[in-house]
Amino acid sequence: MRGLPFFICLVLIVSTASAEDFCTTLSKKLRTVTYSGCKGLTLQPSGHTSIEGIPLMARRVRPQTPVPSRILFLGGIHGDEWASVSLSYLWLQNLIEQQPHLRHDWLVVPVVNPDGLFRRPSQRTNARGVDLNRNFPSPDWHTHAHNWWQQFKRRNPRYYPGPAPASEPETRYVLSLIRNFQPHIIIALHAPYKLLDYDGPHHIIVPQKLGPLKLRQLGTYPGSLGRYAGEYLHIPVLTIELASAANMPTRQQIQSMWQDLAHWLDKIR
Numbered sequence: 001m002r003g004l005p006f007f008i009c010l011v012l013i014v015s016t017a018s019a020e021d022f023c024t025t026l027s028k029k030l031r032t033v034t035y036s037g038c039k040g041l042t043l044q045p046s047g048h049t050s051i052e053g054i055p056l057m058a059r060r061v062r063p064q065t066p067v068p069s070r071i072l073f074l075g076g077i078h079g080d081e082w083a084s085v086s087l088s089y090l091w092l093q094n095l096i097e098q099q100p101h102l103r104h105d106w107l108v109v110p111v112v113n114p115d116g117l118f119r120r121p122s123q124r125t126n127a128r129g130v131d132l133n134r135n136f137p138s139p140d141w142h143t144h145a146h147n148w149w150q151q152f153k154r155r156n157p158r159y160y161p162g163p164a165p166a167s168e169p170e171t172r173y174v175l176s177l178i179r180n181f182q183p184h185i186i187i188a189l190h191a192p193y194k195l196l197d198y199d200g201p202h203h204i205i206v207p208q209k210l211g212p213l214k215l216r217q218l219g220t221y222p223g224s225l226g227r228y229a230g231e232y233l234h235i236p237v238l239t240i241e242l243a244s245a246a247n248m249p250t251r252q253q254i255q256s257m258w259q260d261l262a263h264w265l266d267k268i269r
């Protein structure tokens with residue numbers, strides 16, 4: 001037992017060091033994220049790590065008064081979509097500033113795929129070359145994921161679904177969040193198709209736009225988050241596809257996206 005306080009202390013030191021390392025690497029990678037800004041978000045290591053051992057970090061932002069609706073916000077599932085990570089940070093900052101007045105309970109993961117983001121050059125897939133957005137365990141994964149990849153993507157490595165459903169630690173991390181946090185809504189940030197997509201239950205009023213992004217429902221793919229969480233688990237999944245992977249939307253566009261999102265969330269509450 002005497003070793004326990006030392007062990008706890010060691011875990012805390014390791015966690016802090018990981019958060020600092022993470023913010024150092026991230027601020028070097030993205031010009032929109034500063035080290036002190038990243039540290040100020042007090043991201044917490046989840047205990048899950050990427051293939052290359054980078055901690056997968058999240059931040060819960062909940063209002064003072066308990067609310068019934070939980071929102072899971074995921075950025076950087078694809079490592080080469082920098083704007084999605086940058087905007088996730090900005091929105092997390094915004095949530096923290098508004099915390100006392102929030103009307104929902106948020107869990108934000110700004111970078112689901114740090115290995116892909118921190119590669120030089122950054123890559124869509126994780127360190128093992130798996131497209132995380134084709135690795136979710138939708139019921140048709142075994143029968144369709146590899147067929148779809150071969151037939152419709154001609155084995156393009158950017159869309160490789162992996163050797164098995166949920167074979168990747170980053171995918172399993174998101175699955176654990178869905179299981180434990182039980183979100184009512186999932187929002188995933190991507191780029192660069194300049195649209196808003198929705199997958200999930202049909203009784204939900206679907207937003208027609210978020211700022212400059214108009215609703216265009218593309219359908220889902222075997223192993224995608226939309227097919228797994230939206231169609232299989234019946235959790236509304238809103239996919240925000242920014243217009244550019246490299247450049248952030250303007251301040252005015254971000255503001256109008258944020259307002260439209262808040263308006264929609266209030267409507268379906």
Ligand SMILES: [Zn+2]
Nearest residue numbers: 078081190191
């Ligand atoms: Zn993407």
